[in-house]
Amino acid sequence: MTQIKSFPATGTLLAGPVEYALDTYRHLRPLGNLAPGWSAVALESETPLHGEMVPLGSFLYNFLLRRSAQPDHFLLCGLSADLVMTLLARSTLLSSAFAPQVAIDTLVRDFVAAPTSYSLSAVYARIRGFRQTLRSMSFFGSDIASAALFRNHLPDLQPYRVTFRDLASGTEVGSVGSRGEVNFAFSGPRSLARMNDVLAFLHAKGYINWQRRLKIDLAR
Amino acid sequence: MRQLAVQTDSPWEEWSLLGAAITRVRISPRRIYRRPRRPAAQRLPDEPQTRDSVREYRCLMQSSRARASSQSLFFLEALDRFDLRFRDLILSPRVDLSNRHRLLVNANAALSRQSSQTYAGTSPIFETECHYWTHSLLGIGLASLALSKIRAFLDSQVRRANIIDRLLALSTFPAQPGRLENLRANDVFWSQDFLKGHEHTPPPQPIPESNVLPLVTCFSGRDGFRSTDVSLSLPLETISSSNTQVWTLLTMTHEYAHNIIGAILGKLLPSTLAESEEVLAMQKEGAFPDLFQQLRALLCFALWRFSPESRHAIQNGEHILGLIAANLHPASEVLTHCFDFLYFYEGDVDAYIRSVWASWGVIPNIQRRIRDYLLRCLSAIHTQNIARSPSGANLSITQLLTSLNAVSATLDNSPYIADAVNLLENDRPQIEEELEKRELLVKIARYVIYSPTVARLLEGSATATAGTRFAGQRSLEFSPERIDPPLIFAADYSRDTLASFARSMWILTQIAFRADTE
Numbered sequence: 133m134t135q136i137k138s139f140p141a142t143g144t145l146l147a148g149p150v151e152y153a154l155d156t157y158r159h160l161r162p163l164g165n166l167a168p169g170w171s172a173v174a175l176e177s178e179t180p181l182h183g184e185m186v187p188l189g190s191f192l193y194n195f196l197l198r199r200s201a202q203p204d205h206f207l208l209c210g211l212s213a214d215l216v217m218t219l220l221a222r223s224t225l226l227s228s229a230f231a232p233q234v235a236i237d238t239l240v241r242d243f244v245a246a247p248t249s250y251s252l253s254a255v256y257a258r259i260r261g262f263r264q265t266l267r268s269m270s271f272f273g274s275d276i277a278s279a280a281l282f283r284n285h286l287p288d289l290q291p292y293r294v295t296f297r298d299l300a301s302g303t304e305v306g307s308v309g310s311r312g313e314v315n316f317a318f319s320g321p322r323s324l325a326r327m328n329d330v331l332a333f334l335h336a337k338g339y340i341n342w343q344r345r346l347k348i349d350l351a352r
Numbered sequence: 353m354r355q356l357a358v359q360t361d362s363p364w365e366e367w368s369l370l371g372a373a374i375t376r377v378r379i380s381p382r383r384i385y386r387r388p389r390r391p392a393a394q395r396l397p398d399e400p401q402t403r404d405s406v407r408e409y410r411c412l413m414q415s416s417r418a419r420a421s422s423q424s425l426f427f428l429e430a431l432d433r434f435d436l437r438f439r440d441l442i443l444s445p446r447v448d449l450s451n452r453h454r455l456l457v458n459a460n461a462a463l464s465r466q467s468s469q470t471y472a473g474t475s476p477i478f479e480t481e482c483h484y485w486t487h488s489l490l491g492i493g494l495a496s497l498a499l500s501k502i503r504a505f506l507d508s509q510v511r512r513a514n515i516i517d518r519l520l521a522l523s524t525f526p527a528q529p530g531r532l533e534n535l536r537a538n539d540v541f542w543s544q545d546f547l548k549g550h551e552h553t554p555p556p557q558p559i560p561e562s563n564v565l566p567l568v569t570c571f572s573g574r575d576g577f578r579s580t581d582v583s584l585s586l587p588l589e590t591i592s593s594s595n596t597q598v599w600t601l602l603t604m605t606h607e608y609a610h611n612i613i614g615a616i617l618g619k620l621l622p623s624t625l626a627e628s629e630e631v632l633a634m635q636k637e638g639a640f641p642d643l644f645q646q647l648r649a650l651l652c653f654a655l656w657r658f659s660p661e662s663r664h665a666i667q668n669g670e671h672i673l674g675l676i677a678a679n680l681h682p683a684s685e686v687l688t689h690c691f692d693f694l695y696f697y698e699g700d701v702d703a704y705i706r707s708v709w710a711s712w713g714v715i716p717n718i719q720r721r722i723r724d725y726l727l728r729c730l731s732a733i734h735t736q737n738i739a740r741s742p743s744g745a746n747l748s749i750t751q752l753l754t755s756l757n758a759v760s761a762t763l764d765n766s767p768y769i770a771d772a773v774n775l776l777e778n779d780r781p782q783i784e785e786e787l788e789k790r791e792l793l794v795k796i797a798r799y800v801i802y803s804p805t806v807a808r809l810l811e812g813s814a815t816a817t818a819g820t821r822f823a824g825q826r827s828l829e830f831s832p833e834r835i836d837p838p839l840i841f842a843a844d845y846s847r848d849t850l851a852s853f854a855r856s857m858w859i860l861t862q863i864a865f866r867a868d869t870e
Contacts, residue, residue: 246741247737249747299737299747299751300747302701
């Protein structure tokens with residue numbers, strides 16, 4: 133198994149000819165497997181892509197790639213949303229791949245009605261209604277879905293992003309957005325396995341809708 | 353020095369020495385605090401079985417009052433309130449002779465300790481003594497004052513929340529159709545805030561200070577952390593080591609919670625044969641006149657479910673009273689752990705497990721009680737998982753295991769944790785079954801006794817926010833700033849591994865003189 137440094141991973145679920153596009157993009161260097169289903173690739177660039185102040189030399193940026201059991205379904209993560217968008221654009225995936233819709237709104241309401249072995253430690257939501265002067269709210273805690281204050285506000289909210297906390301281990305796993313956005317702290321195989329479990333949970337509960345083909349836009 | 357003492361209105365004592373011999377002692381004029389005339393108190397009982405205890409109580413109370421009247425208005429007021437409420441308590445028709453005797457004995461023990469510990473070392477020094485012999489000259493009045501200040505702070509929080517009136521107000525709510533024990537934990541019925549009260553009626557007023565019996569606080573090497581109906585004691589080690597996780601003052605919240613749960617159970621459980629017959633009839637019919645009665649019936653059912661004889665049907669009202677008497681103590685422990693965890697530790701599993709296992713780690717020979725302690729902790733953790741699927745119980749056990757392993761790595765002295773982990777790992781199905789027997793009690797603690805409204809009122813007692821509030825105050829420096837709330841201050845500065853007399857006394861001094869009790 134390959135080892136690469138820990139980093140806060142940002143990316144997106146996506147469907148499309150990902151393997152073909154990445155295999156044929158000549159500036160990508162495969163780094164090997166990290167854990168079952170997960171591999172790493174490095175993007176070589178002549179110019180700095182992450183705001184580095186060093187003007188000369190070549191730059192390497194690591195990415196995590198997770199293959200789903202379903203062919204053509206992937207998760208691609210990098211050090212920042214901009215880097216992922218750059219890779220997608222350079223490898224032509226931005227025009228040929230799409231992101232699924234994740235039913236975060238339904239998921240939050242389900243968590244309120246019947247808690248699971250995950251809790252929500254962050255919820256980001258838009259305020260329902262037209263021309264609201266208050267447009268969004270964010271909640272942070274150890275188990276937001278069980279908090280009375282949150283429940284009272286929920287009818288007026290449309291959650292679009294949540295962070296999962298694994299109750300058994302007491303660790304924060306990562307966050308998922310309604311347009312397939314994913315964030316987690318990559319720190320080795322264990323963090324990848326925990327993220328796998330969250331994605332499997334979302335898949336098993338039918339929250340990921342691959343029929344809704346959304347344009348990938350992590351810069352929103 | 354004498355001039356400074358006079359200027360600051362401080363009592364003083366001046367010793368003239370010839371070599372090592374004290375040749376002359378001069379003391380400052382005695383200051384006397386006066387209190388307004390006290391309301392007429394009930395006469396203490398005159399019965400052969402309690403006569404000696406009553407005599408001792410009179411002497412101890414008068415002696416304590418006399419000492420407090422020249423030293424501390426704070427203690428004097430507390431003693432007067434204690435005396436008034438204590439007389440009401442022991443003369444209540446609900447208290448029988450043996451319980452009256454028990455209450456008197458407990459009050460006398462606590463008063464005697466408090467008085468000797470608080471006033472040893474006060475002028476005239478030669479006329480006082482302290483039962484804590486290493487401090488027999490100058491005493492531990494400062495530590496005693498700190499302890500009493502925390503008690504007063506907790507009292508003020510609990511008076512403001514007025515849980516009992518909120519509970520009694522449930523008799524004005526209609527009952528839920530059917531039996532509550534059959535309702536799943538994620539039924540919408542349980543999502544209401546039972547102690548919030550009616551939407552359009554004013555909330556219960558805070559309990560007047562004069563209506564509350566202030567527990568007599570003291571230190572005790574024998575009793576350690578312990579509460580009774582009239583007293584609250586902390587181990588002597590707290591004085592020299594309150595800066596450590598093991599001897600932290602925070603453990604007081606657990607002892608204090610015992611009294612709150614005692615008061616709740618006193619209202620909610622039937623106490624007479626007629627009341628228990630009513631419960632039986634309601635259970636048989638499945639019809640309840642109001643929500644309070646329905647919850648009373650649920651609690652009785654929970655006690656039966658928890659009891660070892662739960663395979664046999666309840667026969668009559670007397671049987672219910674018998675079940676209550678036999679299971680009250682262990683059930684009360686379960687509810688107290690849940691209360692402490694939810695309100696004072698704000699559901700922080702790791703902080704709670706670290707705190708309770710650190711304090712159990714110094715109690716000798718408790719191997720046989722480990723299973724019981726595990727089940728109390730599990731019950732507390734399970735309050736957060738009871739509605740989870742597929743298996744909340746399984747998750748609670750996993751969380752406890754994870755937390756125990758983490759705590760064991762950070763605590764120096766944790767002799768029982770390895771046994772506890774072994775027990776959890778090797779006897780998991782049996783533990784899960786025993787947790788299931790406590791599930792109704794956990795449900796009552798989580799959905800009835802825990803209320804977000806009350807939690808807001810008890811906010812100053814919750815310690816999960818510790819670590820940030822007093823971040824600017826440096827240890828061992830005496831700042832004139834008020835300490836509000838004192839429990840969070842204690843939590844912030846009791847994270848050391850090694851005991852330090854100086855740091856411990858600094859914590860106690862700050863609380864004694866700078867803590868807000870409201």
